[in-house]
Amino acid sequence: MVLFEELVLTATIVTIFASSGLSRPKSDESNGLQEISEDLDLEPMIINRGPFFDKSASKNVTALVDKTSYLNCKVRNLGNRTVSWIRHRDLHLLTVGRMTYTSDQRFTSIHNPLTEDWTLQIRYPQRRDSGVYECQVGTTPPIGIPMHLSVVEPVTTLLGGPEMYINKGSTMNLTCIVRHSPEPPPTISWTHNSQEINYDSPRGGVSVITEKGDITVSYLLVQRARSSDSGKYTCSPSNANPKTLIVHVLNGEHPAAMQHGGQLRLEYPLSAWFLSVFVALVGL
Structure with a gap:
């Protein structure tokens, strides 16, 4: 009984398809559709979007004065278009392709x-070269990506200069500070009377501590200062200007200013008190 009902149902479905004009596609048509589908899979449609910038490159570059700097622009799908560099400050065209279009041959x-x-x-950059530069592609209309160049000149400061007075037998602490450097100086050297300081000398008690960061600080410590430690000390960062001060190691003398353990104090506290009161009054 079940078999008979299935046969009747099958015959009914075939009749409905035949009356509606629906039928299975012929073998050739099926093969053609399959080939079209395979062609679409193997050769998808490619849309040419034209040149565009790879924005992974840094848009902010910091350079040192007189140290060659580079602004990098990555252009994808350039085709036959031309890449130019423009300075925003005066809208000056610097380069077109690989040719320089300015009389300033540093570019x-x-x-x-x-x-x-x-x-x-940019060779020998100066602080005046700081500003916005644009990498531009000659499409219609042109497209561009701006980049900001900051040219800085690191500043070295040697605390307590230009002359420092300390007592014999105390600890001498010379503090050298380097600011405005795009990266910490790789090395900081110290010299005494133009001779590089030997931290392993038989004299002993001489050491240096350097803390690197946005502001780099180097401490030269000389324990049990003696008369022979007097003289000219120079701090020389590898990427900044050197700085010098004169140290006087005193044996009972009483100059106007003394330093004990790296701290500067005035020999005349009453004068210092009057000075502090005067400064406070001026600030009111």
Whole structure:
């Protein structure tokens, strides 16, 4: 009984398809649809979006005065378009392609045909070169990406200068500070009377501690100061200007200013008190 009902149901479905004009696609048509589907899978449609910038490159570059700097621009799908560099300050065209279009020959465009990088090289940059530069592609209309260049000049400060007075037998603490450096100085050297200080000398008690960061500080410590420790001390960061001070190690003398354990004090506390009161009054 069940078999008979299934046969009747099958016959009914076939009749409905036949009356509605629906039928299974022929073999050739099925093969054609399959080929079209395979073609779409193997060769998807490619849309040419034109040149565009790879924005992973840094848009903020810090350079040191007189140290060659580079602004890098990565352009994808450039085609036959031209890349130019423009200075925003005066809208001056600096380079077109690999050619320099300014009389200032410090600016050069660098490009390796095997890469998508277009680099603006700036030799001997000065603080006046700070500002916005734009990497521009000659599409219609042009497209560009701005980059900001900051040219800084690190400043070295040697606390207590230009002359420092300390008592014989006390600890001499010379503190050298380096500011406005895009990166901590790789090295900081100390000299005494133009001779590099030997921290392993038989004299002993001489050491240096350097803390690197946005502001780098180097401490030269000389324990049990003696008369031979007097003289000219120079702190020389590898990426900043050197700074010098004169140290006087005193044996019972009484100059106007003395330093004990790295702390400066005035020999005349009453005068210091009057000075502090005067400064306070002026500030009111």
